[in-house]
Amino acid sequence: xxxxxxxxxxxxxxxxxxxxxxxxxxxxxxxxxxxxxxxxxxxxxxxxxxxxxxxxxxxxxxxxxxxxxxxxxxxxxxxxxxxxxxxxxxxxxxxxxxxxxxxxxxxxxxxxxxxxxxxxxxxxxxxxxxxxxxxxxxxxxxxxxxxxxxxxxxxxxxxxxxxxxxxxxxxxxxxxxxxxxxxxxxxxxxxxxxxxxxxxxxxxxxxxxxxxxxxxxxxxxxxxxxxxxxxxxxxxxxxxxxxxxxxxxxxxxxxxxxxxxxxxxxxxxxxxxxxxxxxxxxxxxxxxxxxxxxxxxxxxxxxxxxxxxxxxxxxxxxxxxxxxxxxxxxxxxxxxxxxxxxxxxxxxxxxxxxxxxxxxxxxxxxxxxxxxxxxxxxxxxxxxxxxxxxxxxxxxxxxxxxxxxxxxxxxxxxxxxxxxxxxxxxxxxxxxxxxxxxxxx
Amino acid sequence: xxxxxxxxxxxxxxxxxxxxxxxxxxxxxxxxxxxxxxxxxxxxxxxxxxxxxxxxxxxxxxxxxxxxxxxxxxxxxxxxxxxxxxxxxxxxxxxxxxxxxxxxxxxxxxxxxxxxxxxxxxxxxxxxxxxxxxxxxxxxxxxxxxxxxxxxxxxxxxxxxxxxxxxxxxxxxxxxxxxxxxxxxxxxxxxxxxxxxxxxxxxxxxxxxxxxxxxxxxxxxxxxxxxxxxxxxxxxxxxxxxxxx
Ligand code: B12
Ligand SMILES: Nc1ncnc2c1ncn2[C@@H]1O[C@H](COP(=O)(O)OP(=O)(O)OP(=O)(O)O)[C@@H](O)[C@H]1O
Ligand SMILES: [Mg+2]
Numbered sequence: 242x243x244x245x246x247x248x249x250x251x252x253x254x255x256x257x258x259x260x261x262x263x264x265x266x267x268x269x270x271x272x273x274x275x276x277x278x279x280x281x282x283x284x285x286x287x288x289x290x291x292x293x294x295x296x297x298x299x300x301x302x303x304x305x306x307x308x309x310x311x312x313x314x315x316x317x318x319x320x321x322x323x324x325x326x327x328x329x330x331x332x333x334x335x336x337x338x339x340x341x342x343x344x345x346x347x348x349x350x351x352x353x354x355x356x357x358x359x360x361x362x363x364x365x366x367x368x369x370x371x372x373x374x375x376x377x378x379x380x381x382x383x384x385x386x387x388x389x390x391x392x393x394x395x396x397x398x399x400x401x402x403x404x405x406x407x408x409x410x411x412x413x414x415x416x417x418x419x420x421x422x423x424x425x426x427x428x429x430x431x432x433x434x435x436x437x438x439x440x441x442x443x444x445x446x447x448x449x450x451x452x453x454x455x456x457x458x459x460x461x462x463x464x465x466x467x468x469x470x471x472x473x474x475x476x477x478x479x480x481x482x483x484x485x486x487x488x489x490x491x492x493x494x495x496x497x498x499x500x501x502x503x504x505x506x507x508x509x510x511x512x513x514x515x516x517x518x519x520x521x522x523x524x525x526x527x528x529x530x531x532x533x534x535x536x537x538x539x540x541x542x543x544x545x546x547x548x549x550x551x552x553x554x555x556x557x558x559x560x561x562x563x564x565x566x567x568x569x570x571x572x573x574x575x576x577x578x579x580x581x582x583x584x585x586x587x588x589x590x591x592x593x594x595x596x597x598x599x600x601x602x603x604x605x606x607x608x609x610x611x612x613x614x615x616x617x618x619x620x621x622x623x624x625x626x627x628x629x630x631x632x633x634x635x636x637x638x639x640x641x642x643x644x645x646x647x648x649x650x651x652x653x654x655x656x657x658x659x660x661x662x663x664x665x666x667x668x669x670x671x672x673x674x675x676x677x678x679x680x681x682x
Numbered sequence: 683x684x685x686x687x688x689x690x691x692x693x694x695x696x697x698x699x700x701x702x703x704x705x706x707x708x709x710x711x712x713x714x715x716x717x718x719x720x721x722x723x724x725x726x727x728x729x730x731x732x733x734x735x736x737x738x739x740x741x742x743x744x745x746x747x748x749x750x751x752x753x754x755x756x757x758x759x760x761x762x763x764x765x766x767x768x769x770x771x772x773x774x775x776x777x778x779x780x781x782x783x784x785x786x787x788x789x790x791x792x793x794x795x796x797x798x799x800x801x802x803x804x805x806x807x808x809x810x811x812x813x814x815x816x817x818x819x820x821x822x823x824x825x826x827x828x829x830x831x832x833x834x835x836x837x838x839x840x841x842x843x844x845x846x847x848x849x850x851x852x853x854x855x856x857x858x859x860x861x862x863x864x865x866x867x868x869x870x871x872x873x874x875x876x877x878x879x880x881x882x883x884x885x886x887x888x889x890x891x892x893x894x895x896x897x898x899x900x901x902x903x904x905x906x907x908x909x910x911x912x913x914x915x916x917x918x919x920x921x922x923x924x925x926x927x
Contacts, residue, residue, distance in 0.1 A: 378812070379812065379837070382812050382814070382835075382836045382837070383835070383836060383837070385783065385814070385835070385836070386814055386834065386835020386836045386837075387835065389783065389786075389787060389814070389818065389833065389835055390832070390833045390834060390835055392787050392790065393787075393790060393821070393831070393833055394832075396790050396791045397830070397831075399791075400791075400795070
């Protein structure tokens with residue numbers, strides 16, 4: 242199709258579409274071809290009707306608008322009765338303007354056009370407003386562009402969100418781990434002390450054992466010399482003198498105690514290291530059939546020194562519990578968070594007055610654990626925010642405000658349990674955890 | 683080179699009344715079968731099947747890039763050819779283009795998962811150009827290369843395009859023309875961008891069918907570069923940005 246200059250509508254408004262042809266403009270074969278073209282055109286509609294609307298002649302365009310032959314012609318406005326009543330016009334159209342074709346089911350068509358009364362016939366001429374159509378194409382194209390770029394922006398933003406979600410997830414798991422280390426860090430002083438104690442006496446024991454060994458070696462050398470140089474009588478004498486000198490009876494007894502004490506001290510250190518390792522374990526995702534009591538006891542062993550140095554009394558009221566399918570390494574982190582919070586809360590009571598009670602109950606399909614303290618308690622306002630990330634009332638450097646956030650995540654998201662709190666300011670707080678016995682997944 | 687020849691040949695065919703230009707779709711071409719299936723669905727007015735053909739190709743692990751190059755691009759050109767031969771009505775051509783645009787928007791979420799390049803592109807059809815798919819190709823190929831892209835669509839006034847390039851801190855402004863009539867607009871836009879202090883560092887790329895006919899046109903219009911296809915435009919842009927200016 243060859244691009245055509247659109248016809249402008251502006252100056253066309255007043256001129257009838259069909260003016261009497263200027264003489265000599267089109268004739269002969271050109272007029273014939275143009276006429277044939279007009280008959281086949283759908284952009285232009287030409288029709289001749291009787292005043293009651295009966296069709297006498299129509300080109301393709303008009304037939305398309307009128308609908309199937311045999312059905313009432315679909316000229317809606319102006320209607321044939323209106324046109325029949327309009328009189329004769331005298332050299333001018335009886336109607337000029339928009340012609341509406343259509344019915345309730347078909348697409349309506351609006352054409353620019355005019356109607357002439359020629360004798361007892363109505364000549365209806367219409368054309369689609371090409372300028373308007375082209376403007377619509379431009380408008381639709383602009384709209385289309387806007388939709389496309391909006392859609393692209395949406396997708397881009399969605400992707401950016403996905404990327405930052407992935408980054409957040411990575412950061413979160415890093416935080417979870419660093420919070421764990423943070424909790425451990427709080428215990429570091431106590432743990433160091435706990436390791437130092439046995440280490441100090443192991444060291445002194447080894448020192449003492451070393452000295453004793455030196456004395457035994459000297460006695461042996463004296464005996465050997467006596468045996469080589471003198472007779473059997475000499476040896477007996479020397480041996481007796483040495484037995485008194487080196488206090489062999491004491492040495493034997495003492496060395497036994499020292500070795501036992503040393504082995505005990507080393508076992509304690511080994512246990513602490515094992516507890517720390519369990520706690521810090523990175524392969525935390527594993528689900529196991531686990532004994533909660535064992536788990537809590539490991540945690541208490543790690544927190545033990547801190548509790549002792551704060552003079553906090555810990556009572557454990559333990560009911561018979563079945564093993565629970567859970568992620569033990571994660572749960573011990575929760576227990577430790579709650580314990581540390583409790584110890585920090587009871588500080589205000591002064592040394593020797595803090596008390597933490599841990600209660601475990603079998604609660605049908607679930608087990609429940611209470612961590613009760615007689616600490617400072619919290620106001621409703623604080624209580625409403627304790628699970629928010631980074632919410633802390635502790636001085637800078639002491640709290641990151643992630644302990645309970647992460648505990649909540651572990652209990653609720655990973656175990657399908659609940660964690661809740663009751664608290665009275667000035668009296669204390671109780672955190673309650675429930676865990677379903679069967680971890681669903 | 684090949685493209686230039688084809689275009690010259692196409693231009694000759696356009697001016698000679700009797701020679702029918704050959705089809706852009708060949709079954710033996712890469713993804714030729716997919717292209718045939720897609721075009722056939724378009725010509726039948728069967729949008730569902732057209733989308734299905736593309737979906738199947740994607741599921742068979744066809745790279746999105748290849749669907750652009752070997753299916754959508756030749757099919758659009760073929761639609762234009764059939765329309766020119768009056769074998770398709772304007773309404774039918776609109777329909778085909780609308781379906782292709784729908785395909786583009788369904789493919790878009792699948793592209794651009796490359797590592798972000800930290801570069802930004804604004805792409806648009808020049809003022810007066812209602813053909814928007816070329817500019818969209820350009821935007822999408824840059825997106826595939828990890829650029830952040832902003833696509834403005836059809837017929838964007840020069841000042842709007844420039845403002846957007848400034849607003850988005852674009853490294854490259856890509857401008858698409860389709861008819862020779864659009865070239866004056868391209869010249870105006872380049873001149874306006876050059877006169878704007880805020881665009882001092884923006885690389886202006888121009889392209890579209892007229893630039894395939896005359897290879898020196900982009901230089902005459904004062905642009906920084908051009909490329910025969912959207913895919914090659916990415917490389918040209920990267921070379922221009924890497925070169926000291
Ligand atoms: C769809 C279409 C339309 C639609 C466009 C709808 C839309 N939303 O986009 C509509 C109906 C609006 C339209 C209108 C017209 N059209 Co038209 N249209 C087409 C058609 C069939 C497809 C265009 C397309 O989608 N191409 C696909 C894309 C991917 O190809 P591309 O744009 O060439 O892009 C590639 C390269 O050029 C390059 N590239 C493009 N831009 C850029 C930019 C940069 C920076 C770079 C580096 C590279 C680059 O990258 C792409 C490949 O990767 C073409 C046929 C054809 N051969 O293109 C005719 C065609 C372009 N149209 C044509 C004509 C004549 C017209 C009209 C004048 C008709 C009229 N009288 O109404 C109007 C003009 C409107 C206007 N003001 O622009 C002719 C042009 C002939 C000529 N050479 O002069 C064509 C070629 C049809 C034909 N065979 O006759 N058209
Ligand atoms: N047992 C408790 N008694 C009183 N207040 C508590 C108790 N447990 C938590 N809180 C309040 O909840 C806040 C949040 O606790 P959370 O454990 O999440 O963070 P934190 O202890 O401040 O810092 P950290 O991240 O180091 O644990 C605390 O700052 C405190 O105000
Ligand atoms: Mg805490």
